[in-house]
Amino acid sequence: MTKCPVCAENFKKKDMDGLTKHFIMMNDRNDAFHVGWLREYVPLDNYNTPNFAKSLASFFSVIDGDLKGWIERVFVEKFLGDKPHPFVEAMQKPKKALFLGFASEYYFFLKQKIKSCSFIIAKTDKEEVQKFEAKIIFSELSGTNGESAGSESSLLVRMAESLGVPRDSIVNGVPLPPTIHSIKLWNQVSESDHWLEVMGSINTLDMLPSKVMRERGAKFDIYNKSVLDNEWIPDHVKKFLTYIVDPKNDHSQEALTLISKYAKELDMIEDVQSAFLRSIDAFDRHLQARLTRSKQFEGK
Numbered sequence: 001m002t003k004c005p006v007c008a009e010n011f012k013k014k015d016m017d018g019l020t021k022h023f024i025m026m027n028d029r030n031d032a033f034h035v036g037w038l039r040e041y042v043p044l045d046n047y048n049t050p051n052f053a054k055s056l057a058s059f060f061s062v063i064d065g066d067l068k069g070w071i072e073r074v075f076v077e078k079f080l081g082d083k084p085h086p087f088v089e090a091m092q093k094p095k096k097a098l099f100l101g102f103a104s105e106y107y108f109f110l111k112q113k114i115k116s117c118s119f120i121i122a123k124t125d126k127e128e129v130q131k132f133e134a135k136i137i138f139s140e141l142s143g144t145n146g147e148s149a150g151s152e153s154s155l156l157v158r159m160a161e162s163l164g165v166p167r168d169s170i171v172n173g174v175p176l177p178p179t180i181h182s183i184k185l186w187n188q189v190s191e192s193d194h195w196l197e198v199m200g201s202i203n204t205l206d207m208l209p210s211k212v213m214r215e216r217g218a219k220f221d222i223y224n225k226s227v228l229d230n231e232w233i234p235d236h237v238k239k240f241l242t243y244i245v246d247p248k249n250d251h252s253q254e255a256l257t258l259i260s261k262y263a264k265e266l267d268m269i270e271d272v273q274s275a276f277l278r279s280i281d282a283f284d285r286h287l288q289a290r291l292t293r294s295k296q297f298e299g300k
């Protein structure tokens with residue numbers, strides 16, 4: 001591990017002892033972020049026993065260099081497992097307010113995604129990585145059919161419009177503080193860290209709507225397919241929902257293959273794990289913000 005997955009403090013490569021001691025110290029100090037992280041990822045009754053070092057090492061252990069498999073397992077468990085993320089749970093039986101909360105917060109995530117992918121292009125000489133990121137940027141800006149009307153953010157805005165919220169309130173709105181903080185983290189990683197850490201941070205989040213996750217143990221899809229049969233849901237909402245799960249727009253597997261390949265080649269598995277873990281906690285808070293935001297639309 002080279003960076004703490006909570007506070008990004010630096011450790012020497014493979015210095016698991018240093019990271020273990022750091023976690024024990026932060027746990028003894030009752031630091032809410034480190035304590036919360038430990039409870040979620042390495043749950044133990046007592047962290048002051050030799051068992052903790054073993055459990056922490058086992059959480060980070062990547063079997064046969066399969067970083068892709070490790071990332072998928074951790075992501076599925078956190079967002080799509082038996083106890084899915086509350087946002088995913090709400091999406092199984094969505095209400096109008098939920099789509100509006102989704103649109104109001106996610107719009108700003110999409111803007112940051114374009115910037116983060118651009119940082120990766122600027123920071124690497126690997127053409128296959130540049131091509132991959134360019135493909136994502138163009139699809140976010142112009143849609144997969146090359147029409148600006150079909151980009152994900154324009155579909156998102158039209159979804160909100162079809163539910164009675166004008167374009168201006170989405171585009172010129174201000175996201176809630178958790179989304180603002182999460183975007184700051186993604187932007188800071190993009191500006192300061194290695195391009196592979198940026199990939200581990202931003203390109204992994206596309207797993208949420210990916211249909212492939214079912215084959216990786218996911219118990220839920222981002223929404224229940226039967227949602228599309230609901231007559232009260234306007235066509236523009238259905239268009240957006242169909243777009244996000246369309247395998248044609250799913251770049252997550254390609255991203256994970258590239259990340260895993262270069263993490264091995266550049267000896268950066270631990271760096272990517274840390275960037276990914278910090279990112280999914282930011283993503284968790286952003287998804288919570290979509291729910292909080294939806295409450296503001298209830299009854300409207």
Ligand SMILES: [Zn+2]
Pocket residue numbers: 004005006007008009022026034
């Ligand atoms: Zn830390």
